[in-house]
Amino acid sequence: MNIMEGGSITSPKGFRAAGVHCGLKKQKKDLALVVSEVPCAIAGVFTKNIVAAAPVLYGRALIKRKVAQALVINAGNANACTGEQGYSNAQKTAELVGKVLQIDAQLVVPSSTGVIGYQLPMDKMEQGIVQAASLLQHEGGSDAADAIMTTDTFRKQRALTVEIGDKTVTVGGMSKGSGMIHPNMATMLGFVTTDCAITSDCLQLIVSDVTQKTFNMITVDGDTSTNDSLYVLANGLAGNREIKDVADPGFGEIYDAIYALCKYLAIEIARDGEGATKLVSVHVSGAKTPEDARVVAKSICGSNLVKTAVFGEDANWGRILAAAGYSGVLFDPYGVSISIGSSAGLVKVAEQGTGTGFSEEEALKVLQEDEIVLEVKLAEGDAEATAWCCDFSYDYVRINADYRS
Amino acid sequence: MNIMEGGSITSPKGFRAAGVHCGLKKQKKDLALVVSEVPCAIAGVFTKNIVAAAPVLYGRALIKRKVAQALVINAGNANACTGEQGYSNAQKTAELVGKVLQIDAQLVVPSSTGVIGYQLPMDKMEQGIVQAASLLQHEGGSDAADAIMTTDTFRKQRALTVEIGDKTVTVGGMSKGSGMIHPNMATMLGFVTTDCAITSDCLQLIVSDVTQKTFNMITVDGDTSTNDSLYVLANGLAGNREIKDVADPGFGEIYDAIYALCKYLAIEIARDGEGATKLVSVHVSGAKTPEDARVVAKSICGSNLVKTAVFGEDANWGRILAAAGYSGVLFDPYGVSISIGSSAGLVKVAEQGTGTGFSEEEALKVLQEDEIVLEVKLAEGDAEATAWCCDFSYDYVRINADYRS
Numbered sequence: 001m002n003i004m005e006g007g008s009i010t011s012p013k014g015f016r017a018a019g020v021h022c023g024l025k026k027q028k029k030d031l032a033l034v035v036s037e038v039p040c041a042i043a044g045v046f047t048k049n050i051v052a053a054a055p056v057l058y059g060r061a062l063i064k065r066k067v068a069q070a071l072v073i074n075a076g077n078a079n080a081c082t083g084e085q086g087y088s089n090a091q092k093t094a095e096l097v098g099k100v101l102q103i104d105a106q107l108v109v110p111s112s113t114g115v116i117g118y119q120l121p122m123d124k125m126e127q128g129i130v131q132a133a134s135l136l137q138h139e140g141g142s143d144a145a146d147a148i149m150t151t152d153t154f155r156k157q158r159a160l161t162v163e164i165g166d167k168t169v170t171v172g173g174m175s176k177g178s179g180m181i182h183p184n185m186a187t188m189l190g191f192v193t194t195d196c197a198i199t200s201d202c203l204q205l206i207v208s209d210v211t212q213k214t215f216n217m218i219t220v221d222g223d224t225s226t227n228d229s230l231y232v233l234a235n236g237l238a239g240n241r242e243i244k245d246v247a248d249p250g251f252g253e254i255y256d257a258i259y260a261l262c263k264y265l266a267i268e269i270a271r272d273g274e275g276a277t278k279l280v281s282v283h284v285s286g287a288k289t290p291e292d293a294r295v296v297a298k299s300i301c302g303s304n305l306v307k308t309a310v311f312g313e314d315a316n317w318g319r320i321l322a323a324a325g326y327s328g329v330l331f332d333p334y335g336v337s338i339s340i341g342s343s344a345g346l347v348k349v350a351e352q353g354t355g356t357g358f359s360e361e362e363a364l365k366v367l368q369e370d371e372i373v374l375e376v377k378l379a380e381g382d383a384e385a386t387a388w389c390c391d392f393s394y395d396y397v398r399i400n401a402d403y404r405s
Numbered sequence: 406m407n408i409m410e411g412g413s414i415t416s417p418k419g420f421r422a423a424g425v426h427c428g429l430k431k432q433k434k435d436l437a438l439v440v441s442e443v444p445c446a447i448a449g450v451f452t453k454n455i456v457a458a459a460p461v462l463y464g465r466a467l468i469k470r471k472v473a474q475a476l477v478i479n480a481g482n483a484n485a486c487t488g489e490q491g492y493s494n495a496q497k498t499a500e501l502v503g504k505v506l507q508i509d510a511q512l513v514v515p516s517s518t519g520v521i522g523y524q525l526p527m528d529k530m531e532q533g534i535v536q537a538a539s540l541l542q543h544e545g546g547s548d549a550a551d552a553i554m555t556t557d558t559f560r561k562q563r564a565l566t567v568e569i570g571d572k573t574v575t576v577g578g579m580s581k582g583s584g585m586i587h588p589n590m591a592t593m594l595g596f597v598t599t600d601c602a603i604t605s606d607c608l609q610l611i612v613s614d615v616t617q618k619t620f621n622m623i624t625v626d627g628d629t630s631t632n633d634s635l636y637v638l639a640n641g642l643a644g645n646r647e648i649k650d651v652a653d654p655g656f657g658e659i660y661d662a663i664y665a666l667c668k669y670l671a672i673e674i675a676r677d678g679e680g681a682t683k684l685v686s687v688h689v690s691g692a693k694t695p696e697d698a699r700v701v702a703k704s705i706c707g708s709n710l711v712k713t714a715v716f717g718e719d720a721n722w723g724r725i726l727a728a729a730g731y732s733g734v735l736f737d738p739y740g741v742s743i744s745i746g747s748s749a750g751l752v753k754v755a756e757q758g759t760g761t762g763f764s765e766e767e768a769l770k771v772l773q774e775d776e777i778v779l780e781v782k783l784a785e786g787d788a789e790a791t792a793w794c795c796d797f798s799y800d801y802v803r804i805n806a807d808y809r810s
Binding site for chain 2: 050396
């Protein structure tokens with residue numbers, strides 16, 4: 001597997017994209033279009049929030065057709081809590097794209113992100129769609145990745161190549177996150193393209209499984225969004241023999257590539273969480289089951305007290321153990337050891353559930369780095385999991401106290 | 406039922422208390438002693454965090470004896486994650502109190518609050534216990550309430566009187582909260598005394614039920630502490646006929662008094678949450694079951710995004726609906742209406758799941774007050790519940806980024 005330099009969602013063969021400003025946000029790009037030359041197998045996962053946005057309701061139904069050709073994504077307006085008009089605006093958006101691209105509107109998947117509770121201004125949307133369609137290009141991936149950002153501070157995109165038989169298959173993707181990030185099915189918005197030939201059913205298998213280990217393992221603020229969606233489009237232009245079954249050659253390779261890409265995109269969302277100054281990886285091992293490990297890791301990642309302590313560079317391991325303790329998973333508190341690590345070293349702060357009498361100075365040196373690892377070892381079994389979050393700073397409060405203004 | 410002016414945990418007959426500084430905290434009082442003239446019926450509820458502090462483990466076992474006479478509470482050190490030595494220090498604390506007061510050590514209930522992971526300095530504890538015992542007085546309730554505070558900014562105490570038969574029964578109490586507040590059984594620390602004659606079993610019934618509606622309905626930061634404990638002591642000195650059964654005269658009266666007191670103490674904890682600038686009551690009605698109403702209300706109270714919006718005085722109702730949506734309770738999003746109220750008025754911000762086009766100016770006026778009510782009406786049934794939290798400010802981050810230093 002290789003990471004492509006400058007790779008994006010348009011790196012796979014046959015994909016073009018554009019990102020434009022149509023006035024949903026004050027100045028920044030706010031509308032992205034991603035189009036494949038030919039129809040694609042599609043798979044997707046969505047928020048489990050029962051207050052799901054109109055494009056989520058629309059997209060859930062759409063992907064049952066298993067085929068799609070274009071993605072249209074707007075930032076600045078979530079089209080959530082917008083009732084029937086919202087749903088009809090999602091449909092209208094797809095129709096506008098279909099008309100401009102001269103493809104069936106049912107091949108167009110709309111997504112939205114931004115503020116909840118306002119109707120999409122369809123005149124601006126139309127103008128943006130027309131403009132974006134005229135700018136579609138193979139090099140347009142970065143513009144699209146820019147156009148889906150809300151409070152994100154940097155674009156999130158990557159592409160990988162993998163060999164399947166004698167063919168090179170490329171997987172590209174982009175995501176956006178920042179706030180209201182505590183995915184329960186998928187991140188706020190994630191998009192993956194590939195030129196791999198693979199059926200929609202196989203793609204769905206991969207995406208559902210990969211999401212559990214990547215996007216569903218990050219948290220910024222514990223708030224599960226109304227708009228979480230992850231779509232994967234595969235157009236088959238790499239020319240490999242179509243993957244129709246988990247036992248087919250190439251299934252493992254494309255699984256690994258999609259996993260690696262989704263993991264990267266998920267971690268970048270955690271790193272760029274609202275107000276984040278540090279990326280925190282929580283690795284839980286020694287759990288009885290993988291699900292136990294996941295639940296404990298996510299509970300620690302979800303603790304405001306753990307995250308403010310990391311922001312304050314304070315090795316307050318008691319908060320880590322307390323957060324594990326209220327996760328709902330049963331374990332022996334006196335079997336737990338905890339280490340705090342970074343590129344500056346690794347300090348064991350607790351053993352057998354109590355403090356080790358570690359050097360605070362050493363711990364501070366470790367915590368001053370930008371990427372922190374919290375290693376939590378239980379004594380219940382062999383299962384492990386990793387979750388990712390950011391620290392919790394003043395800026396989270398500042399950003400969210402005046403989000404709408 | 407009457408609220409006593411200047412009432413405290415020592416207002417019921419036969420209770421004395423003291424609060425002293427013994428050096429666990431830098432300058433403030435950090436050790437409280439509450440003693441009854443005669444042995445009391447005792448009941449208690451505790452944290453469900455499986456990483457429970459030593460005094461919680463000790464207290465859980467102790468209250469099975471159903472009788473107690475003294476409470477000893479220290480702040481500045483939670484005696485949590487301290488292993489066997491921690492447990493033995495909790496026991497030692499009770500023994501020291503028993504020796505000084507010349508009562509059986511098994512009648513003494515120890516509680517701790519403060520930083521996790523350090524052994525109690527028993528020499529300081531002993532010194533504090535001896536000093537507190539020498540200062541015990543009927544007017545000592547406020548000193549005790551001061552001595553149990555950590556990052557609390559004001560003491561929390563109250564006393565009520567209620568008539569049972571021809572006797573006046575008094576109920577007094579104190580609590581502390583501030584951070585790591587998301588009780589799952591009881592608040593961090595709460596203590597209630599009464600001179601009511603009532604059996605320990607009846608008292609336990611009342612306390613378990615009342616806790617569900619009061620302390621378990623508040624949240625500051627979603628972190629369930631290792632030390633949550635609520636104890637109620639009843640010494641019978643009011644002279645009423647002993648309440649031995651829920652059907653006995655006076656059960657309803659003492660239930661109501663304990664409920665009113667616990668509700669008051671719980672709300673005061675939410676009001677004084679770390680960094681709080683506003684008290685938020687979330688009232689959910691129209692739910693299918695009381696449990697559904699409680700879960701939705703707590704989910705909204707637990708949302709960082711709702712709480713930062715309240716801090717920013719932003720009527721961002723979409724976040725309220727989103728937090729209800731991920732609570733796990735099933736409801737029709739398009740049956741929901743939301744109003745935001747305070748002493749400055751009531752503004753309906755959403756109806757049938759979408760915005761009402763309310764006046765932002767009016768909403769701002771409502772949100773500028775110190776006490777905010779979020780009214781969330783579902784369309785599923787008749788059940789309702791109220792939860793309480795504070796808003797989420799810069800100061801929460803400041804306080805928790807350097808808690809240990």
